[in-house]
Every structure is written in C-alpha cells, then in structure tokens.
Amino acid sequence: MTRLAPSPTGALHLGNARTFLANWAMAHQRGWGVLLRVEDIDHPRVRPGAVDQTRDVLTWLGLHWDEEAPLQSTALEPCIEALRTLAGKGLIYPCDRTRAELAASAPNEGDGAVCAHASLRPPEAGTPYDSPTMHRTWRLLVDSGHEPVLDAFRGPSKVDIAGDCGDFAIWTPSAVPAYQLAVTVDDARQGVTQVVRGDDLLPSAARQQLLQRHLGLPTPRWWHLPLLRGPDGRRLAKRHGDSRLTRWRDGSPERVIGLLAMFSGLTDDLRPMDAATFASAFSIDRLPPHDITVTPEHLAWLDA
Ligand code: GLU
DSSP states (O other): OEEEOOOTTSOOBHHHHHHHHHHHHHHHHHTOOEEEOOOOSSSSOOOTTHHHHHHHHHHHHTOOOSEEOOOGGGOOHHHHHHHHHHHHTTOEEEOOSOHHHHHHHOTTSOHHHHGGGSOOOOOOTTOOTTSGGGSSOEEEOOOSSOEEEEETTTEEEEEOHHHHTSSOEEEOTTSSBOHHHHHHHHHHHTTOOEEEEEGGGHHHHHHHHHHHHHHTOOOOEEEEEOOEEOTTSSBSOGGGOOOBGGGGTTSOTHHHHHHHHHHTTSOSSOOOOOHHHHHHHOOGGGSOSSOEEOOHHHHHHHHO
C-alpha cells in the first residue's frame, strides 16, 4: 500500500504533481493499493475548501485511489496513545522554547538541559486531551550518532539527526501531533508499506525510523525522488511564477502531464500525455536522479 499525502495548505503545484504521478504510476505497475490521506494537521491554517480543492485537482490530473483515510485532525487518538507510550519510556520532555531560542541560549547544553526547568510530568494514561499538559511542545530525546536510511531510489545514506535538528518536536502547543509523529503513526496503522515523496523529506525518514523503533512499528520502503526547482536552484515556489495546478485546471491536464513525463525521462520533447499513458510508460529506472529546473519557457508551454 502506498499513500498520496497532500497537505491542503495551498494549491498543489507542479512539484507535488510529479511526485504524485510517479507514486501512482509505481502503484499501478507494482500492484500497490493507493490510499489518499489529506494531512491537515502539519500546518496550522487550512483554508476553507482546501481539502475539496486538493481532491479535485488530483482527480483532474487523472489519479484515483482505492481508499481515503480520515482527515488526520479527526483521528488523533492513536497519536495520543503513541505520545503516552513515549512518555512512559521517558523519551520525551516538554519544551516550549522554539529551536531558535534553544540555539541562542545554550550553545553547550542539550535541549533537555535547557528545558529542565519545565515540569517533566509526562502525559499519563487518562490525561484529558484538553489539559494544559497537551498544550505544549513535547520533544523526543535524540542520541548522537548517525541513523542509516536505506532508500530504494537513492540507495543508502546516513543522517545525523542530533546535528540536523536535535531533539525534535513530536507534539505541538495546539494539542495536535507534529508532522513526524502523525505521519509515523498513520503510516503504520493504515498499512502503508511504500512511501514515495520528495527528497527534501529524506532527513525526516531518519526521524520517523527513530519513532518507529521506539513505538515498535515497521519501517516502510522509502522512495525519495528528486525535486523540481526554479532557475535559481531553489525549490519551485511562487517566486518562480505561478506553478499551481489550479492555473491550468479549466483545461485539459495533458500538457502538465506531458511536461512531467519529459522531466521523468519518458519523452525527449514536449508533447501532451494523459495519466494512463504516463502510468504505463513510467519507469523508476529512467527517472533522472538529479533535480529538474523548471523554466519560464516550460510554464509558457503549459499556458499555450
Ligand atoms: N503532507 C506532506 C507534504 O505535503 C507529505 C508528507 C509525507 O509524504 O510524508 O509535504
């Protein structure tokens, strides 16, 4: 089982579409089930209508899915259970300072030491969900050392979690799980065995593996795919021109898919393509291993 896990925070853009199409094509070729899971907790502001718009754009692209998970924000109990498990093992502590404050105040101390003034009473079984205990940042203790990550596309690598981010947040003051905990718990309970996503999330795979070990959950197979970037080398974003899929939503998706097919090594030139053709022609072995630059000419071709 794989999952399409959009965040309904802004309209999906070309980069999201490339990852979703590749994920969906691999599922089609390898017989994986496809779960849609709209991740509405990893950002505080979800615009009204954004969830429906996310589904609409995926359907417009020609993607479909076998199941839809409940919205993350409506099914928090398993994450609360996981928080209690980690608390019971003494692996988390409350810390309401931001990472910037931590970095500024205590260059020689671990985050745990900086936050030692905080009450270290973990959320026990039966802690009311609306209690002050739940309205805090809870951080996971991270040991030094490198976490090996075996990625089916990227190969093996090692991530220095302590150096990258230190004790990372798994729970937020809004009384909802942070992304790392929510995704770890949901992937396991929803039977996700394949995770296909942008390789900006490779460091997160290491953090998720740590949580999986602490919680006794399986590690899915990781496939972290290269990103689309703007001509300045930065991750594709508004500053590079509007690459949101809603821009082309009134027409056919075939130019969008055609461009993404060329970026995925399926064609040598620009020509329209539908999702079914993409799904049959896609080959993970032909996917260029480097990031792709999206130019104003590419966007102009989509507008034509
Ligand atoms: N919801 C996340 C995003 O849109 C994806 C997280 C994941 O694939 O693990 O960036």
